[in-house]
Amino acid sequence: MNNTEHQTGKASTLQVAKAVFWSFLGIRKKDDLDRDAKMIKPHQVVIGGIIGGVIFVLSILTLVKVVTS
Amino acid sequence: MAVVQDVHGHHDHHPSGIMRWVMTTNHKDIGTLYLWFSFAMFLVGGFLAMGIRAELFMPGIQILEPELFNSFTTLHGLIMVFGAIMPAFVGLANWQVPMMIGAPDMAFARMNNWSFWLLPVAGMLLISSFFVPGGAAAGGWTFYPPLSAQGGLGVDMMIFAIHILGASSIMGAINIITTILNMRAPGMTLMKMPMFVWTWLITAYLLVLVMPVLAGTVTMLLTDRHFGTSFFNAAGGGDPVLFQHIFWFFGHPEVYIMILPAFGIVSEIVPTFSRKPLFGYASMVYATASIAILSCIVWAHHMFTAGMPTVGQLFFMYATMLIAVPTGVKVFNWTATMWRGSLTFETPMLFAIGFIFLFVIGGFSGVICAIVPIDIQVQDTYYVIAHFHYVLVSGALFAIFGGVYYWLPKWCGRMYDVKLANMHFWLSMIFFNVAFFVQHFLGLAGMPRRIPDYSLQFADFNMISSIGAFGFGLSQILFLYIVIKCIRSGEKAADKPWEGANTLEWTLPSPAPYHSFETPPVIK
Amino acid sequence: MTQSVTNINVTMLKKLLIFSAIMFGFGYALVPMYEKFCEVTGINNLLQPNAVDKNIKVDMSRTIAIELDANVRGMPWQFKPLQSSVKIHPGESIEVMYEIRNMSDQEFTGQAIPSYSPRFLEKYLKKFECFCFTKQVLKPGEVRQMPVKFVIDPEIPVDVNTVTISYTFFALQPGK
Numbered sequence: 001m002n003n004t005e006h007q008t009g010k011a012s013t014l015q016v017a018k019a020v021f022w023s024f025l026g027i028r029k030k031d032d033l034d035r036d037a038k039m040i041k042p043h044q045v046v047i048g049g050i051i052g053g054v055i056f057v058l059s060i061l062t063l064v065k066v067v068t069s
Numbered sequence: 070m071a072v073v074q075d076v077h078g079h080h081d082h083h084p085s086g087i088m089r090w091v092m093t094t095n096h097k098d099i100g101t102l103y104l105w106f107s108f109a110m111f112l113v114g115g116f117l118a119m120g121i122r123a124e125l126f127m128p129g130i131q132i133l134e135p136e137l138f139n140s141f142t143t144l145h146g147l148i149m150v151f152g153a154i155m156p157a158f159v160g161l162a163n164w165q166v167p168m169m170i171g172a173p174d175m176a177f178a179r180m181n182n183w184s185f186w187l188l189p190v191a192g193m194l195l196i197s198s199f200f201v202p203g204g205a206a207a208g209g210w211t212f213y214p215p216l217s218a219q220g221g222l223g224v225d226m227m228i229f230a231i232h233i234l235g236a237s238s239i240m241g242a243i244n245i246i247t248t249i250l251n252m253r254a255p256g257m258t259l260m261k262m263p264m265f266v267w268t269w270l271i272t273a274y275l276l277v278l279v280m281p282v283l284a285g286t287v288t289m290l291l292t293d294r295h296f297g298t299s300f301f302n303a304a305g306g307g308d309p310v311l312f313q314h315i316f317w318f319f320g321h322p323e324v325y326i327m328i329l330p331a332f333g334i335v336s337e338i339v340p341t342f343s344r345k346p347l348f349g350y351a352s353m354v355y356a357t358a359s360i361a362i363l364s365c366i367v368w369a370h371h372m373f374t375a376g377m378p379t380v381g382q383l384f385f386m387y388a389t390m391l392i393a394v395p396t397g398v399k400v401f402n403w404t405a406t407m408w409r410g411s412l413t414f415e416t417p418m419l420f421a422i423g424f425i426f427l428f429v430i431g432g433f434s435g436v437i438c439a440i441v442p443i444d445i446q447v448q449d450t451y452y453v454i455a456h457f458h459y460v461l462v463s464g465a466l467f468a469i470f471g472g473v474y475y476w477l478p479k480w481c482g483r484m485y486d487v488k489l490a491n492m493h494f495w496l497s498m499i500f501f502n503v504a505f506f507v508q509h510f511l512g513l514a515g516m517p518r519r520i521p522d523y524s525l526q527f528a529d530f531n532m533i534s535s536i537g538a539f540g541f542g543l544s545q546i547l548f549l550y551i552v553i554k555c556i557r558s559g560e561k562a563a564d565k566p567w568e569g570a571n572t573l574e575w576t577l578p579s580p581a582p583y584h585s586f587e588t589p590p591v592i593k
Numbered sequence: 594m595t596q597s598v599t600n601i602n603v604t605m606l607k608k609l610l611i612f613s614a615i616m617f618g619f620g621y622a623l624v625p626m627y628e629k630f631c632e633v634t635g636i637n638n639l640l641q642p643n644a645v646d647k648n649i650k651v652d653m654s655r656t657i658a659i660e661l662d663a664n665v666r667g668m669p670w671q672f673k674p675l676q677s678s679v680k681i682h683p684g685e686s687i688e689v690m691y692e693i694r695n696m697s698d699q700e701f702t703g704q705a706i707p708s709y710s711p712r713f714l715e716k717y718l719k720k721f722e723c724f725c726f727t728k729q730v731l732k733p734g735e736v737r738q739m740p741v742k743f744v745i746d747p748e749i750p751v752d753v754n755t756v757t758i759s760y761t762f763f764a765l766q767p768g769k
Binding site: 022023024025026027028029030032033034037049053056057060061063064065067068 | 258259260349350351352354355356358359360362363366379380383384387388394395398399
């Protein structure tokens with residue numbers, strides 16, 4: 001972990017989670033987006049996206065289980 | 070926007086005549102080749118469509134024998150999807166992406182040439198498969214086994230053509246990703262990129278994600294046919310339903326591959342003619358990404374009737390319906406962009422508005438098809454045909470027409486005949502709806518797809534639909550005439566023929582010089 | 594284009610090519626994943642014996658007629674059930690016999706694939722033994738009698754009185 005990363009600011013897990021959540025809905029404020037673009041690294045988005053996708057799939061599955069039970 | 074450019078940059082020699090086109094590594098030449106190729110394939114696919122509609126003009130078998138009819142529907146689908154729509158978008162990307170991000174050319178110019186020249190080979194394979202013993206593939210464009218495990222040489226030619234088309238698409242996508250990520254002009258951050266570039270970036274990622282899976286599927290089919298494997302052969306312990314899963318794992322992202330660049334084109338055209346910046350640029354980017362992700366987890370909604378547990382059906386039904394959310398965000402953003410703008414209705418804008426209007430109809434019938442009980446009723450009927458022609462013809466194709474009319478003055482430095490172009494729009498719009506709107510009714514009444522004959526109660530609507538289809542087909546000849554007339558004798562176009570346009574390509578002279586942005590422009 | 598940009602581009606090209614190759618492999622990986630998924634969820638296990646509860650109760654109040662059917666695809670074999678139909682009580686185990694005969698002077702390998710009517714019978718039909726669990730190899734002129742042992746789950750809906758069990762033999766040519 002080097003210093004430059006700290007200077008540009010490293011996105012917190014929560015921030016990545018937020019960005020991924022909003023991307024699922026497809027809406028994002030311009031300011032937040034600019035901040036995301038500056039702070040979040042591509043690999044964070046990919047990992048966040050995969051986790052988000054799994055959560056999304058699991059939540060639909062849960063909903064289906066509730067409906068069919 | 071301060072831009073430095075090299076107008077007189079013809080310092081290297083390039084061969085003239087036919088060799089110019091064969092050897093070219095220039096993104097503009099290759100873009101032109103892609104566009105002409107896709108138009109040629111569009112005419113071939115259109116000819117097949119005319120054959121289908123002529124046969125369906127009246128009940129009974131008049132023109133095409135059932136086997137040939139099946140080949141027509143199969144090849145119509147394959148040629149339109151892989152030969153017309155996809156290469157047209159790649160052609161637009163070749164022309165526009167470097168100019169819109171201020172790059173001198175594509176990242177891998179020689180690979181670009183190769184990925185184009187694979188296409189005519191595949192196209193010839195598909196077309197010539199009609200003339201081999203046994204005829205062309207006739208099992209539908211989705212080539213499900215066991216039908217596609219049977220069949221003769223025509224099926225093998227189709228498989229080989231799909232391999233080639235897949236390789237071409239993967240190379241094209243890699244080229245586009247690398248160009249967009251590495252070759253943007255200084256100051257062009259990702260979030261300043263035009264929407265068309267954004268949608269193509271995401272589309273290109275989808276392409277490298279799913280095209281190899283399709284290549285794997287057809288390879289499995291090929292080894293099943295000739296090398297004794299049994300991936301899909303029930304007798305050998307394989308499973309034909311497995312094919313459907315793998316095919317649609319490719320196939321559903323594929324439909325978004327064909328619509329996301331269309332979203333991009335419309336997102337360029339609408340702000341230009343509304344004279345306002347795009348409403349919710351950030352949302353647009355996020356919605357595009359969202360659609361791309363969701364598209365990968367909804368494939369099995371194409372196979373609700375193939376046998377699936379209720380849990381599976383409900384999962385895919387819910388996931389599919391959720392795609393309407395980001396898509397809705399896009400539609401609202403376009404309408405909000407137009408809201409209180411100073412609208413003018415030039416040809417590209419007409420096509421863009423036509424796109425939004427008709428794509429929404431197609432989107433809604435898509436949500437209807439996503440509902441399992443309804444889908445079980447309408448699957449493989451003309452309702453589904455109507456649905457996907459609304460999203461692919463009035464969606465993808467209208468956006469391509471809009472894009473061509475938008476950028477044609479930049480490409481050839483001449484203006485097209487606006488009256489004729491508007492007439493092309495109105496003819497397409499009216500005949501398209503005549504051809505396809507009635508197919509909703511036919512489908513709901515139970516007319517099955519891919520059958521050359523039908524019962525008498527469907528006769529009237531089929532005749533209307535065929536008349537619409539002939540009209541739509543003829544209108545496209547007008548398009549060819551407009552483009553040729555524009556190239557040969559159009560009036561000189563201004564560097565920036567649309568006052569509301571403000572992306573980078575409009576800072577170049579018209580026609581765009583053979584080498585543009587050799588010195589990168591500086592974006593403030 | 595400067596040298597450094599070319600290098601970055603080539604790196605990118607390599608990464609994306611590797612990614613495409615992985616996705617090509619993923620297409621193939623879907624095959625075992627699919628089979629595993631079906632096995633775990635219990636969908637589509639036509640060719641394996643079922644585990645049966647030993648304490649299954651025989652429902653003497655009902656009788657189900659089972660029609661037996663046999664077909665051959667693409668082989669010079671004769672294939673038939675020794676009895677065209679049987680009547681059983683749900684929960685009662687039964688054995689039926691089929692016979693195959695190789696009518697040609699060549700050795701053939703075949704695989705039988707079951708098919709049921711009504712379709713949901715699959716859920717209630719528990720097979721302990723079936724010739725369809727393995728490949729069958731017949732020498733020229735050979736005749737073989739083969740059993741199927743099964744039980745029908747008493748949970749089967751009450752309105753079902755007649756069911757059909759059909760087997761089709763497909764040719765499996767080794768080495769082709």
